[in-house]
Amino acid sequence: MSDYNTSGFDSANMFSIDGRRIPFKPGQTILQAALEAGVYIPHLCHHPDLKPHGSCKLCTVTVNGRNGSACTARALPGLEVENDTPALNDRRRVLLQMLFVEGDHFCPGCEKSGNCQLQALAYDLEMVAPHFRHFFPKRTVDASHPDIWLDLNRCIMCELCVRASRDIDGKNVFMLAGRGANSQVVVNSPTGLLKDSALTADDAAAQICPVGAILHKRVGYSVPIGQRQFDDATIGHQVEYLARRHIPIKPVAVDAPKMPEKEGV
Amino acid sequence: MSEVSEFSRLVEPVLQRHQWRPDRLLQILRDVQDVLDYLSDDTLVRLAEELRISYAQVRSTRDFYAFLYSENRGRYRVLFSDNITDRMLGNQALFEQMLANFGLAAGQVSADGLVSVDLTSCTGMCDQGPAILVNELAITRMTPQRVDEICVLVKNEVPLADWPAEFFVVEDNIRRADMLLGTPHEPGHAIRAAITRGRDGMLAEMRIANLRGRGGAGFTTAIKWEACRQAPGEQRYIVCNADEGEPGTFKDRVLLQSYAGRVFEGMVIAAYTVGARLGLLYLRAEYRYLRPQLEAFLAGMRAQNLLGKDIAGDKGFDFDIEIHLGAGAYICGEESALIESLEGKAGKPRVRPPFPVTCGYMNQPTVVNNVETLCKATEIAIHGGAWYEAIGTKQSTGTKIISVAGDCERPGLYEYAFGVRIAQILEDCGASEAMAVQVSGASGVCLSEREFGRRIAFEDVPTAGSFMIFDTQRDLFEVARNFAHFFRHESCGFCTPCRTGTALLSDLMDKIADGRGTQYEMNELLRVQAVMKASSHCGLGQTAGNAVADTVQKFRPAYERRLAQTDFMPAFDLDAALAKGRAITGRDDALAHLDQGA
Numbered sequence: 131m132s133d134y135n136t137s138g139f140d141s142a143n144m145f146s147i148d149g150r151r152i153p154f155k156p157g158q159t160i161l162q163a164a165l166e167a168g169v170y171i172p173h174l175c176h177h178p179d180l181k182p183h184g185s186c187k188l189c190t191v192t193v194n195g196r197n198g199s200a201c202t203a204r205a206l207p208g209l210e211v212e213n214d215t216p217a218l219n220d221r222r223r224v225l226l227q228m229l230f231v232e233g234d235h236f237c238p239g240c241e242k243s244g245n246c247q248l249q250a251l252a253y254d255l256e257m258v259a260p261h262f263r264h265f266f267p268k269r270t271v272d273a274s275h276p277d278i279w280l281d282l283n284r285c286i287m288c289e290l291c292v293r294a295s296r297d298i299d300g301k302n303v304f305m306l307a308g309r310g311a312n313s314q315v316v317v318n319s320p321t322g323l324l325k326d327s328a329l330t331a332d333d334a335a336a337q338i339c340p341v342g343a344i345l346h347k348r349v350g351y352s353v354p355i356g357q358r359q360f361d362d363a364t365i366g367h368q369v370e371y372l373a374r375r376h377i378p379i380k381p382v383a384v385d386a387p388k389m390p391e392k393e394g395v
Numbered sequence: 396m397s398e399v400s401e402f403s404r405l406v407e408p409v410l411q412r413h414q415w416r417p418d419r420l421l422q423i424l425r426d427v428q429d430v431l432d433y434l435s436d437d438t439l440v441r442l443a444e445e446l447r448i449s450y451a452q453v454r455s456t457r458d459f460y461a462f463l464y465s466e467n468r469g470r471y472r473v474l475f476s477d478n479i480t481d482r483m484l485g486n487q488a489l490f491e492q493m494l495a496n497f498g499l500a501a502g503q504v505s506a507d508g509l510v511s512v513d514l515t516s517c518t519g520m521c522d523q524g525p526a527i528l529v530n531e532l533a534i535t536r537m538t539p540q541r542v543d544e545i546c547v548l549v550k551n552e553v554p555l556a557d558w559p560a561e562f563f564v565v566e567d568n569i570r571r572a573d574m575l576l577g578t579p580h581e582p583g584h585a586i587r588a589a590i591t592r593g594r595d596g597m598l599a600e601m602r603i604a605n606l607r608g609r610g611g612a613g614f615t616t617a618i619k620w621e622a623c624r625q626a627p628g629e630q631r632y633i634v635c636n637a638d639e640g641e642p643g644t645f646k647d648r649v650l651l652q653s654y655a656g657r658v659f660e661g662m663v664i665a666a667y668t669v670g671a672r673l674g675l676l677y678l679r680a681e682y683r684y685l686r687p688q689l690e691a692f693l694a695g696m697r698a699q700n701l702l703g704k705d706i707a708g709d710k711g712f713d714f715d716i717e718i719h720l721g722a723g724a725y726i727c728g729e730e731s732a733l734i735e736s737l738e739g740k741a742g743k744p745r746v747r748p749p750f751p752v753t754c755g756y757m758n759q760p761t762v763v764n765n766v767e768t769l770c771k772a773t774e775i776a777i778h779g780g781a782w783y784e785a786i787g788t789k790q791s792t793g794t795k796i797i798s799v800a801g802d803c804e805r806p807g808l809y810e811y812a813f814g815v816r817i818a819q820i821l822e823d824c825g826a827s828e829a830m831a832v833q834v835s836g837a838s839g840v841c842l843s844e845r846e847f848g849r850r851i852a853f854e855d856v857p858t859a860g861s862f863m864i865f866d867t868q869r870d871l872f873e874v875a876r877n878f879a880h881f882f883r884h885e886s887c888g889f890c891t892p893c894r895t896g897t898a899l900l901s902d903l904m905d906k907i908a909d910g911r912g913t914q915y916e917m918n919e920l921l922r923v924q925a926v927m928k929a930s931s932h933c934g935l936g937q938t939a940g941n942a943v944a945d946t947v948q949k950f951r952p953a954y955e956r957r958l959a960q961t962d963f964m965p966a967f968d969l970d971a972a973l974a975k976g977r978a979i980t981g982r983d984d985a986l987a988h989l990d991q992g993a
Contacts, residue, residue: 184746185890190930197929202746224926228895262899263966287888305451306888307458309724309741311898313888316458318451320440 145209147171147191154205161189161200164213165373170366171213172222172251174229174340175288176201179377180297186229186288188222188251223257230260232311233267234283235341241350242342244358248286249341250365269314274325277347278336285315285343295335298377303329315343334377402441405430410445417448418757420456420739424463425720433464452740459741459887461515461723462531462680469504469511471549475537476526478517478642479877480800480863486525489537490514496546510549516725516881517642518681521800521863522568522807530555531683534562563684567649568807571823573794574786575770576810580656583701585773589664590709592776597668598624603780605792606772610636610728610765611835611859612934613791616772619762622752624669626760631671633662633714634756634763636733638679640725641836642881643861646796647766649808651678651685654770655692659716661769663706664776665762666714674716675756677733680723689718725885729933730763731755732887743889744933767796767860787813791852799824801864809862811851818847820862828866831950836861837878838938841871841945871950872957875942876904882939893936896927900940902966907957911964917954920947 143154147169154163159182164171175186184202191200192212200211212218229235229248237249251257269282287306292315295303307316319326329336336344355361360368409426413419427442428434434457443450457463464472475481475490490501493512497505504511520526523535529545532555541562548558569576589597601617608614623631635658639647650658662674678686693716696702706712719737721727727736731745734756755761764772771793775783784792791813797820800806804825811820821829832842834851835858842849842856849856865874879901886897903920906912924940931937947954970989977987 182746184932187891187930187932199746199932221926221930224922225891225930228891228899232895232898263902265898287891287894302449302451305449305455307451307455307741308888309459309461310883310886310888311894312458313894316451316454318449320450322436 142207143205144207145205145211147211147213148215152205158205159201160191160193160198160203160205160209160211163205164200165369168369169213170369170372171200172255172366173201174247174251174286175290177290177294177338177377178373178375179334180290180293183289183293186225186286188225190221191218219255222251223255224261226252226255226257227259227261229286230257231262231264233265233285234269240284240342241345242284244355244361245353246342246360247340247365250360253360254364254366265311267311272317272324274323275327275329275347276325277331278324278329279345279347280315280317280324281343281345282314283343284341286341287313287315288340290338290340291315291335291344294338294377295329295333298334301328301333301335303327303333303335337377402438406438406441406445415446416739417446417452418739420446420448420453421460421722421736422719422739424453424457425722428463432470433467435465455741456739459724459743460721461884463722467504467508469509470552471510472528472530473510473512473545473549474515474518474528475512476516476518476520476524476528477514477877478521478524478881479874480521480643481517481524481526482873482877483801483869484524486537489525489539489542492539492542493546496543497549509552515681515723516640516884519639519645519648519679520565521643521645521798523566524800528681531680532563533565533681533684535565565648565652565684566807567653569649569810570799570805570807571809571811573810573812574774575654575657575767575794575796576808578774580654582656582696582699583660583707585657585660585776586663586667586701586707589667589776590707590712594624594668594670597664597776600775600780601668601772604775604783605780605790606768606775606783607791607853608765609767609771609795609859611641611857613853613857616764616768619752619764620665620669622750623671623760623762626753628753628760630673630757630759631666631669632756632759632761633665633669633671633674634730634733634737634751634761635662635674635676635766635769636728636730636763637682637766638677638721638725638728638733639682639766640679640728640885641838641859641861642878643800643833643836643863644798644859645800646798646808646860648682648685650766650770650796651682651689655689656696657770657773658766659693659696660701661764661772662716663701663714664772665764665769667706667709667712669760669762671762672713672715674714675737676716676718677721677727677737678718679721679727683720686718686720693718724887725881726887726933726935729935732933733763734761741887743887744935765859788850788852788854790854795851795858796860797851797858797862798860799862799864801862802826802829802866802869803864813852814850816848816850817842817856820851821847821864824864826864826866828868829864830867830869831865831871831874833863833865833874833942834858834861836863837881837942838934839941841874841942841949843949870953871946872904872907872953875946876901876908878942879904879939882935886935886939890930890932890936892927893931893933893939896923896931896936897939899923900927900943904943906966907954909966910957910959911966912954912957913959913961913963915963917947917958920944 152167173189182202184199189200272280291304439453443453502513525537606616726732727742732742736742751761797809883897883901888894
């Protein structure tokens with residue numbers, strides 16, 4: 131049987147990505163199964179420790195001829211997924227350009243450079259210019275917290291911090307508010323400032339930002355440029371890292387404010 | 396301390412009414428705004444404490460909805476409907492006139508905190524525009540005279556309740572009635588007919604009728620009901636989607652205004668069939684004026700035992716209906732966004748699957764049906780599926796209500812059996828000079844004259860009901876530009892392609908309108924639109940560029956006559972951009988200017 135024949139899988143829990151056979155566990159998404167099998171599908175808003183979200187759309191693939199987010203679409207036996215095609219990568223490049231122009235991503239001046247997934251993806255997908263006219267949004271920088279600073283100019287609205295704070299830290303420190311191009315992350319504190327929130331430096335929400343929007347203070351260049359995560363190999367060649375980058379989880383503060391259980395009507 | 400007690404005095408009753416339930420957050424914010432005029436950050440902090448949820452959560456909901464205000468917008472908040480049909484009826488001049496009367500800029504609040512005047516998306520009064528909302532109450536048929544009268548009333552701080560009643564008259568304008576609009580309604584008849592058929596019998600008739608949803612997507616209603624009925628769950632819900640936000644459509648407004656019995660009985664029948672005990676009518680904020688009469692109607696149904704316990708004498712059949720009010724967000728017409736909104740959150744579409752029929756409101760099996768679809772269920776209950784199936788076309792059974800607006804002699808509602816040709820509708824409404832028709836709203840399809848032989852049906856031209864006519868004097872570029880701005884305003888912001896793509900498209904359209912567009916921008920429009928269509932999270936982003944793509948293809952001259960005859964032009968005026976530098980350096984000689992011709 132040819133490797134490219136996807137119709138004759140001998141195992142039920144197999145599907146194909148670009149003709150390559152991928153095993154999966156029932157309940158896994160296409161992206162989870164792909165990463166585990168060592169196949170890279172570009173993504174930004176996905177993290178292995180969190181529930182799928184599907185907002186960045188970088189992982190859009192073609193599943194049996196239809197477009198879908200690999201991070202939310204379930205792996206099913208016999209699916210034929212297209213991923214690494216010129217057309218899909220073209221589209222991803224446009225999405226990256228959109229993210230670059232709607233925020234303010236000045237890589238040379240950002241201490242996340244080299245560890246930034248947006249930057250790494252742009253290199254990986256050979257995005258050579260932002261192409262579109264910059265939006266030049268007026269967003270704030272919140273440096274009030276002793277250990278963490280928040281620069282919304284670099285935010286890509288992936289909501290990883292929102293989800294990590296809610297689902298891992300049990301704190302609900304962050305929330306996306308507003309609508310459309312006016313969307314922005316807001317901090318849960320009476321003043322709206324990070325210093326008055328429940329965020330601490332060891333929170334998952336403080337570790338998870340894929341770009342330079344949430345950064346730790348006083349560690350900016352402790353790893354020199356040139357020795358950072360994506361400096362040696364492109365992000366596309368670090369599938370193992372992407373599949374296994376778990377956040378160190380500390381005990382959850384159970385008395386933290388949480389959305390009460392909803393009652394039925 | 397007096398401020399504290401004032402807050403408690405005004406807000407406590409609201410919280411009590413909603414039982415401090417965080418899932419009622421949107422309704423609570425609406426009601427609190429009604430008493431405090433706007434929702435300050437301080438108010439949000441207090442509400443978050445009271446509801447035991449995070450401040451950021453409350454803020455996320457407030458900041459999402461266009462009609463919830465973070466700062467004072469004045470005691471009189473005037474919004475001009477800015478759909479293309481309002482523009483064609485001259486809304487811009489009236490808007491300017493009112494701004495001038497008050498000495499205000501668009502969106503500015505008067506110094507005394509009395510009034511603000513701004514624009515809003517289509518308010519669903521296209522057949523009797525230009526329309527405005529004053530503190531969310533609809534006023535139709537604006538004229539220069541009416542603008543002046545309203546300015547006087549506002550300046551004299553006359554309460555809205557004392558304004559002339561004729562301002563608030565909203566006509567039905569039914570021009571062609573068929574089986575739905577033309578048949579008298581006998582209260583309870585449809586419910587009793589459904590109960591006589593039994594739950595299985597009713598579902599069987601629905602299947603035979605092959606009724607498809609009237610909200611646009613056209614999903615088969617019987618399949619939806621059956622899936623909800625079979626899904627495991629503790630509760631089931633019936634949601635009536637009355638968030639009629641698609642520009643140019645107003646059929647649901649008329650059905651709610653004059654055919655509410657059918658809408659509600661349709662909900663009761665759906666509840667009976669799937670086994671639901673609670674129904675929710677999600678009413679768009681623009682139709683808020685209908686709420687008192689709808690509440691009264693529900694009270695009447697309860698009195699007649701058509702709602703409540705043991706409905707129509709059927710032991711154990713308990714069902715009631717609540718009305719939830721939207722707050723100005725087009726995306727809430729998408730069923731999963733609507734459910735999020737019902738749960739008090741920002742209206743962002745969920746990841747699907749799971750679909751609402753298995754995991755909807757409160758994560759329970761939920762049927763979401765359009766207003767018109769529910770009306771249709773009453774016809775099937777009364778007359779049976781076979782009778783219904785005989786009307787219309789094979790894949791599109793029954794009749795469809797079309798909301799006709801734009802360049803014609805008789806705008807209003809037209810009900811036809813499915814399969815009617817575009818040309819027939821144009822003839823009936825008196826549109827002899829039509830050059831184009833936008834069917835199914837801003838997200839729909841723009842048809843040119845050579846397509847007027849096509850039919851309204853899921854097999855050919857599907858529609859949620861909007862039908863906007865443009866005659867040979869109109870400029871289809873401006874139509875598409877209006878829609879591009881509409882989508883920029885209404886994108887929820889969840890996914891990259893829609894959030895940014897709608898902004899890019901409207902900027903490109905503005906650049907062309909400014910005479911700074913070239914062939915480059917024409918290519919860009921289609922490139923951005925293709926990415927939005929292929930990768931957006933929901934239908935809004937997938938269809939937001941349709942009108943642009945259609946008009947580029949079919950009305951290209953409307954674009955080309957605006958294009959500069961050069962390869963590329965920047966979006967801004969290079970020389971004007973240097974003005975600040977000239978001012979700082981105190982120079983204004985020839986060498987301090989760029990030669991624009993070069």
